[in-house]
Amino acid sequence: xxxxxxxxxxxxxxxxxxxxxxxxxxxxxxxxxxxxxxxxxxxxxxxxxxxxxxxxxxxxxxxxxxxxxxxxxxxxxxxxxxxxxxxxxxxxxxxxxxxxxxxxxxxxxxxxxxxxxxxxxxxxxxxxxxxxxxxxxxxxxxxxxxxxxxxxxxxxxxxxxxxxxxxxxxxxxxxxxxxxxxxxxxxxxxxxxxxxxxxxxxxxxxxxxxxxxxxxxxxxxxxx
Amino acid sequence: xxxxxxxxxxxxxxxxxxxxxxxxxxxxxxxxxxxxxxxxxxxxxxxxxxxxxxxxxxxxxxxxxxxxxxxxxxxxxxxxxxxxxxxxxxxxxxxxxxxxxxxxxxxxxxxxxxxxxxxxxxxxxxxxxxxxxxxxxxxxxxxxxxxxxxxxxxxxxxxxxxxxxxxxxxxxxxxxxxxxxxxxxxxxxxxxxxxxxxxxxxxxxxxxxxxxxxxxxxxxxxxxxxxxxxxxxxxxxxxxxxxxxxxxxxxxxxxxxxxxxxxxxxxxxxxxxxxxxxxxxxxxxxxxxxxxxxxxxxxxxxxxxxxxxxxxxxxxxxxxxxxxxxxxxxxxxxxxxxxxxxxxxxxxxxxxxxxxxxxxxxxxxxxxxxxxxxxxxxxxxxxxxxxxxxxxxxxxxxxxxxxxxxxxxxxxxxxxxxxxxxxxxxxxxxxxxxxxxxxxxxxxxxxxxxxxxxxxxxxxxxxxxxxxxxx
Numbered sequence: 001x002x003x004x005x006x007x008x009x010x011x012x013x014x015x016x017x018x019x020x021x022x023x024x025x026x027x028x029x030x031x032x033x034x035x036x037x038x039x040x041x042x043x044x045x046x047x048x049x050x051x052x053x054x055x056x057x058x059x060x061x062x063x064x065x066x067x068x069x070x071x072x073x074x075x076x077x078x079x080x081x082x083x084x085x086x087x088x089x090x091x092x093x094x095x096x097x098x099x100x101x102x103x104x105x106x107x108x109x110x111x112x113x114x115x116x117x118x119x120x121x122x123x124x125x126x127x128x129x130x131x132x133x134x135x136x137x138x139x140x141x142x143x144x145x146x147x148x149x150x151x152x153x154x155x156x157x158x159x160x161x162x163x164x165x166x167x168x169x170x171x172x173x174x175x176x177x178x179x180x181x182x183x184x185x186x187x188x189x190x191x192x193x194x195x196x197x198x199x200x201x202x203x204x205x206x207x208x209x210x211x212x213x214x215x216x217x218x219x220x221x222x223x224x
Numbered sequence: 225x226x227x228x229x230x231x232x233x234x235x236x237x238x239x240x241x242x243x244x245x246x247x248x249x250x251x252x253x254x255x256x257x258x259x260x261x262x263x264x265x266x267x268x269x270x271x272x273x274x275x276x277x278x279x280x281x282x283x284x285x286x287x288x289x290x291x292x293x294x295x296x297x298x299x300x301x302x303x304x305x306x307x308x309x310x311x312x313x314x315x316x317x318x319x320x321x322x323x324x325x326x327x328x329x330x331x332x333x334x335x336x337x338x339x340x341x342x343x344x345x346x347x348x349x350x351x352x353x354x355x356x357x358x359x360x361x362x363x364x365x366x367x368x369x370x371x372x373x374x375x376x377x378x379x380x381x382x383x384x385x386x387x388x389x390x391x392x393x394x395x396x397x398x399x400x401x402x403x404x405x406x407x408x409x410x411x412x413x414x415x416x417x418x419x420x421x422x423x424x425x426x427x428x429x430x431x432x433x434x435x436x437x438x439x440x441x442x443x444x445x446x447x448x449x450x451x452x453x454x455x456x457x458x459x460x461x462x463x464x465x466x467x468x469x470x471x472x473x474x475x476x477x478x479x480x481x482x483x484x485x486x487x488x489x490x491x492x493x494x495x496x497x498x499x500x501x502x503x504x505x506x507x508x509x510x511x512x513x514x515x516x517x518x519x520x521x522x523x524x525x526x527x528x529x530x531x532x533x534x535x536x537x538x539x540x541x542x543x544x545x546x547x548x549x550x551x552x553x554x555x556x557x558x559x560x561x562x563x564x565x566x567x568x569x570x571x572x573x574x575x576x577x578x579x580x581x582x583x584x585x586x587x588x589x590x591x592x593x594x595x596x597x598x599x600x601x602x603x604x605x606x607x608x609x610x611x612x613x614x615x616x617x618x619x620x621x622x623x624x625x626x627x628x629x630x631x632x633x634x635x636x637x638x639x640x641x642x643x644x645x646x647x648x649x650x651x652x653x654x655x656x657x658x659x660x661x662x663x664x665x666x667x668x669x670x671x672x673x674x675x676x677x678x679x680x681x682x683x684x685x686x687x688x689x690x691x692x693x694x695x
Contacts, residue, residue, distance in 0.1 A: 011491035011519050019498035080486035083479075101490035105497040 006036030033057030067094040120163040161220040351382035440468035595661040605629025630686035641666040
């Protein structure tokens, strides 16, 4: 899942980047409002974490611009402004959630996960595809009764496929939602990781779950 | 001295009434008394004249027959008495009613009546005394006989005046009673009017009592207020406005402080939390700790600034005057900033003459210069310039600090001394920037008796002028 963080306070920027990446997200981060708006418009982020007081452009203006251009990314406002009026204004400008600084990091993660489930219309934090079970909270994966050991990148890939289970997912989509803006990886890295993932999921001789749809990408679950 | 407005008003009104009524009653009484006495005396004199003219002298006999017949002397109610003396004081005749008593023989001259009140307790009388030459019986020309018969007699006529005195005492009683009743009534009326008149005061007091300390937007006297209370109402409302403004500034300041503290707190907290999520190697911990330390240092600086501001507000800052070599002080304030200036390729030029000295408070002036120079480094453009100059006047010194790369407008420049205001568009450095530095500068300069101004010149040169009084 790919996040954009627009936050100008450098120490917070750094800890958010570190914490969110370690939680398995692909994170783009910027401290400049204009740049943030450009990022948000040029990529389909799953969740945008937005500070309100930014140099260059006000956070609320970014939000307005995004919504008026029809962007559907979920936006979580993360700000030191804590009055009721601030919260109402933020939500009414099209934000999906509002968190006041200082915050507990676990809560931020939980809220981001909740927004992600909403993005993909999943109420249940556990996704089941046949005998494959994914716990979105603990990020653990089971095939049958056996827990699978996945690297963060493999998990991120599987999670994205699981969110869109039952439909073909293009390489571009995967690229956009699992990798960061300026990651050095080349485009066939997706195929390589799909290979790793397949190996781990189908290791015990179980039937394949990830199918290649020619010309359209990959599909997790039953073929249509 | 009573402090009750109502009592004072009532007492004043009653006092005035008593004085006026007393003067009025006395005047009325004296005038009426005089008029009645004059009337009485006039009647008495005419009686005396009639009596005098009716007396005839025949040789040495006095004919009093007619007198005995006069009705005045037979009225039992207003008993009238007479007594006539020879020039030598021998009594010629007197009313038989007088018995053993005599009427007074007053000193007077011919034809001019003299009066006297005879105030015996039981029977007060008024008397008039006349000197006259009685008529002689023969109607011949008097020229010859005149010397012989030209005897001047003295006549006193007195009449019971109890009627007059009764009338006067009735008048007295009437005046006193009427005055008393008037005063009693006016006490009631005055109390009523004063109470009514002071009612707006009560309603204002009620409105003031209804003002709550947590809601200073209320204003007093929304209803019609009398002209006398209007100034009080206006002053009170002015006071309320000022208080409201002060409270609002205070609230905004507190909110700003809270806001400025939240960012670094969020930074520390998430840095610690993220690093605690798993076991890491030592360099990572070290880096996290030094990140936290950096944030804490900035928080500490901000708290120090806040404390200094609070002390300045409470006027708890003591000032110590000493001789200061300005150029040296500016250099020492610049030293801690020079690294950052080098990083940003900013050049610094201290154009203050090293000979210039004056008396001021070293500690505070150093805080001022540090903050202003720090601000200049913060906002100067990369490769820009910072300059300090000084201008000496007879009783003041003007230190000017200028930096290039300013993107503020002149209006914005005027705001730089407000707490927590920052010229966002030009902020390059994301991080804790306690927008207190210049507010502090302004406050300290004011405490030192000076003033600050800021201006933006064309080509983005920001100039801050610090004006300090010099002894």
